[in-house]
Amino acid sequence: MNLTLHVWRQKDAKSKGQFVKYEAPDISEDMSFLEMLDVVNERLILQGDEPLAFDHDCREGICGTCGVVINGRAHGPRDRTTVCQLHMRSFKDGDHVWIEPWRAKAFPVLRDLVVDRGALDRIIAAGGFVSARSGSAPDGNAIPIPKEKADLAMDAASCIGCGACVAACPNASAMLFTSAKVAQLSLLPQGQPERHMRVKSMVQQMDAEAFGNCTNHGECEAVCPKAVSVDNIARLNRDYIMSSIVADRRPEATAV
Amino acid sequence: MELNAKIPSGPIESKWAKHRFDMKLVNPANKRKYDVIMVGAGLAGASGAASLAELGYNVKCFCYQDSPRRAHSIAAQGGINAAKNYQNDGDSVFRLFYDTVKGGDYRSREANVYRLAEVSGNIIDQCVAQGVPFAREYGGLLDNRSFGGAQVSRTFYARGQTGQQLLLGAYQTLERQIGMGQVQMFSRHEMLDVILIDGRARGIVVRDMVSGEIQVHLANAVVLATGGYGNVFFLATYAKGANGTAIWRAYKKGAAFSNPCFTQIHPTCIPVSGEYQSKLTLMSESLRNDGRIWVPKAVGDKRPAGEIPEDERDYYLERIYPSFGNLAPRDVSSRAAKRVVDEGRGVGPTEVGVYLDFADAIDRLGEDMRIYPATHYTMGGLWVDYNLESTIPGLFVAGEANFSDHGANRLGASALMQGLADGYFVIPYTIGNYLASTKFDPVREDHAEAIAAVNAVEARIRRLLSLGGKRTVMDFHRELGNIMWEYCGMARNRGGLETALQKLPALREEFWENAVVPGAASELNQSLEYAGRVADFLEIGELMCLDALEREESCGAHLREEFQTDEGEALRDDENFAHVAAWEYTGEDSKPKRHIEPLEYEYVALATRSYK
Numbered sequence: 085m086n087l088t089l090h091v092w093r094q095k096d097a098k099s100k101g102q103f104v105k106y107e108a109p110d111i112s113e114d115m116s117f118l119e120m121l122d123v124v125n126e127r128l129i130l131q132g133d134e135p136l137a138f139d140h141d142c143r144e145g146i147c148g149t150c151g152v153v154i155n156g157r158a159h160g161p162r163d164r165t166t167v168c169q170l171h172m173r174s175f176k177d178g179d180h181v182w183i184e185p186w187r188a189k190a191f192p193v194l195r196d197l198v199v200d201r202g203a204l205d206r207i208i209a210a211g212g213f214v215s216a217r218s219g220s221a222p223d224g225n226a227i228p229i230p231k232e233k234a235d236l237a238m239d240a241a242s243c244i245g246c247g248a249c250v251a252a253c254p255n256a257s258a259m260l261f262t263s264a265k266v267a268q269l270s271l272l273p274q275g276q277p278e279r280h281m282r283v284k285s286m287v288q289q290m291d292a293e294a295f296g297n298c299t300n301h302g303e304c305e306a307v308c309p310k311a312v313s314v315d316n317i318a319r320l321n322r323d324y325i326m327s328s329i330v331a332d333r334r335p336e337a338t339a340v
Numbered sequence: 341m342e343l344n345a346k347i348p349s350g351p352i353e354s355k356w357a358k359h360r361f362d363m364k365l366v367n368p369a370n371k372r373k374y375d376v377i378m379v380g381a382g383l384a385g386a387s388g389a390a391s392l393a394e395l396g397y398n399v400k401c402f403c404y405q406d407s408p409r410r411a412h413s414i415a416a417q418g419g420i421n422a423a424k425n426y427q428n429d430g431d432s433v434f435r436l437f438y439d440t441v442k443g444g445d446y447r448s449r450e451a452n453v454y455r456l457a458e459v460s461g462n463i464i465d466q467c468v469a470q471g472v473p474f475a476r477e478y479g480g481l482l483d484n485r486s487f488g489g490a491q492v493s494r495t496f497y498a499r500g501q502t503g504q505q506l507l508l509g510a511y512q513t514l515e516r517q518i519g520m521g522q523v524q525m526f527s528r529h530e531m532l533d534v535i536l537i538d539g540r541a542r543g544i545v546v547r548d549m550v551s552g553e554i555q556v557h558l559a560n561a562v563v564l565a566t567g568g569y570g571n572v573f574f575l576a577t578y579a580k581g582a583n584g585t586a587i588w589r590a591y592k593k594g595a596a597f598s599n600p601c602f603t604q605i606h607p608t609c610i611p612v613s614g615e616y617q618s619k620l621t622l623m624s625e626s627l628r629n630d631g632r633i634w635v636p637k638a639v640g641d642k643r644p645a646g647e648i649p650e651d652e653r654d655y656y657l658e659r660i661y662p663s664f665g666n667l668a669p670r671d672v673s674s675r676a677a678k679r680v681v682d683e684g685r686g687v688g689p690t691e692v693g694v695y696l697d698f699a700d701a702i703d704r705l706g707e708d709m710r711i712y713p714a715t716h717y718t719m720g721g722l723w724v725d726y727n728l729e730s731t732i733p734g735l736f737v738a739g740e741a742n743f744s745d746h747g748a749n750r751l752g753a754s755a756l757m758q759g760l761a762d763g764y765f766v767i768p769y770t771i772g773n774y775l776a777s778t779k780f781d782p783v784r785e786d787h788a789e790a791i792a793a794v795n796a797v798e799a800r801i802r803r804l805l806s807l808g809g810k811r812t813v814m815d816f817h818r819e820l821g822n823i824m825w826e827y828c829g830m831a832r833n834r835g836g837l838e839t840a841l842q843k844l845p846a847l848r849e850e851f852w853e854n855a856v857v858p859g860a861a862s863e864l865n866q867s868l869e870y871a872g873r874v875a876d877f878l879e880i881g882e883l884m885c886l887d888a889l890e891r892e893e894s895c896g897a898h899l900r901e902e903f904q905t906d907e908g909e910a911l912r913d914d915e916n917f918a919h920v921a922a923w924e925y926t927g928e929d930s931k932p933k934r935h936i937e938p939l940e941y942e943y944v945a946l947a948t949r950s951y952k
Contacts, residue, residue, distance in 0.1 A: 096863065114613045122814070123616050129812050129858055129867065137866055139406060141579040144621045146504055147410040194550055195864040202527070205407050209519035213512035214471045218391040218764045221462070221469035225426060228480025238473040238499060241508065245409055274471045
């Protein structure tokens, strides 16, 4: 098939960007979307042009590195599919394909389609963990965990941290991402001792990173390649309210 | 070059306990005086960096990805082994040790493997404490599944995403230390050289992949946890960015490279569909348990699978290996697939694939699945002693990047175990011993060795950017992959390896004349990153072929066609090759020197693996 691409080009974080049009002839429907970009890049390099910069790594939908907005939708037209797993059979001959980076104040564009998602790491660093020093753990079977709880925790834990939820949210909120980690750890007994501190610290960091607030649009769940549920946002909100009526035991150092 | 494995004396059950007592300790108040560099943030890197920081060392951690959560450990599906014996089915530390040595076809070091089995249970405890959501039974206790190469159920798992969950557990532990300031994290930084001062590893040269800035980072010890080099095959199950640059730079500075030809080929991957293909993806091996693998009997039979009648199908594994059939081990079934494809009976658009007749898939998709083997792990890596220290003092190597535990073949669900064992439970002790027993002179970033390393890195970048040829780097990488797959893949022979050893230097020469690398040094330049990695792969491939050529036996994943039984099974030569090969770099135009570390089997008697 022959496609026309309109790709966001931006030299670096300081420069202004713009859409640039590229013709992409002879694209096989069996290619993944990223393989199509590889082919376009190979042609650009041989023509002496600068190839398109885009993030990718595992190319099997689990590392969370790739992610672009395709025709207005994060990760493109297919539900529960990362860009690397999206195939060109989802497009047809003659299509115009608009490709742009995640758009959010908290995700500065580094080049073309590459953005800086370090803010998500900083939310985890603020509290998205259980403090369990290496070597100090009790036997793995010391605390039985009901299977339903373990399964719900696993559902939340399947988040790949790609940032599509932020890109799709009209407020550029990171609530789905943050709540997935809060919920996973709140559902498990190991997460209880730090439960209140965790949710406060993570929400505080989320706010500090210039993510917007959640106003229940649900766009995040719709584009999430792992179908992480907005139920987790309800879990976060409940924990957050609970945390506001118990003593704040956080050391000052917790906030990064 | 001296290879002293430093294996502690005494019975194997007490070696690690004895060694932990014998090792020197760094006083808690003094730990903050030491800096440790960790390169890589996968299972071994993240767990090692976090554990060292918890002890109080100042840690700098580097990864090429945009976040430590993305390392390719995340893609491991099946599970992690541990000798917990929760199933009451007769598992023990000794049995896990035994299975791993045997599975590795007697080419790993007994003492290291025993320690791995010994700490395996602690890993599960640690991960549970971190909130890793392992699969559980209705009673709330941990569930297990069975996996290849073992007769007990000892594999712990988190759906089909075990690697992801274990990595996120380690990542969160690492992020906690980053938040507390004990680890400084450098994402999107790529290590391009190691700095040796007075013969010791004292730092690294990295490139900031966003700004292009070349930086020097100094420390008292350096750990490489940078994964395997399987992307030398171009098409592999590795992440696209996974590379051998860090270990290759260390090799060129004096770290011995062991058993480079030991690369594992996994039989059940989704096959190549065209020239543009960028990677191969693993399908769960469990599919093989329920399916039948076949190709058409006739060469060139182009009919769709559904139109080929039963009596015109060749269920070749069942035919060749009647007793094991479709459950033949990974290496045997991979090689059988290659043989039928080479005969011209491959299926699919590229004719490089075989059918997996899988009842469920037929119900769901109305067709047979196609599969084909692909590279997905490298057992070889930098040589390390019992302390995981390379032949460069102060340079430690953890996880897939070292060679130590899997011999010539890795068993399923053992990669995650080894990465976390090294990071959580081995490196934190052995590095302490190194730091406590070494006298360090202060070093500065303007030390002549640091400046020389920076100059070399910058010169190489300038050279890559000035090539201005007519062929893309990916095209070179693809050709390298084809050569490696053809001559140093599932089955090797002298003639083929010698051919490869002629083709590879020629390809490398052409690369340095005719490649084109666009863009500039001082910007985010993915083409430049890629070119540097492929330049190293071109050299790594050559060492792999050399190693495969000189190892005149078959063992585990290394099958030399000259040395096999009538059934196509590996024919080991324990008399001449029960050793680790350790290659020493001797200069740009000279052949590397092959050293050996003899392997002794005191506890697991040498025997032929049998699949009958």
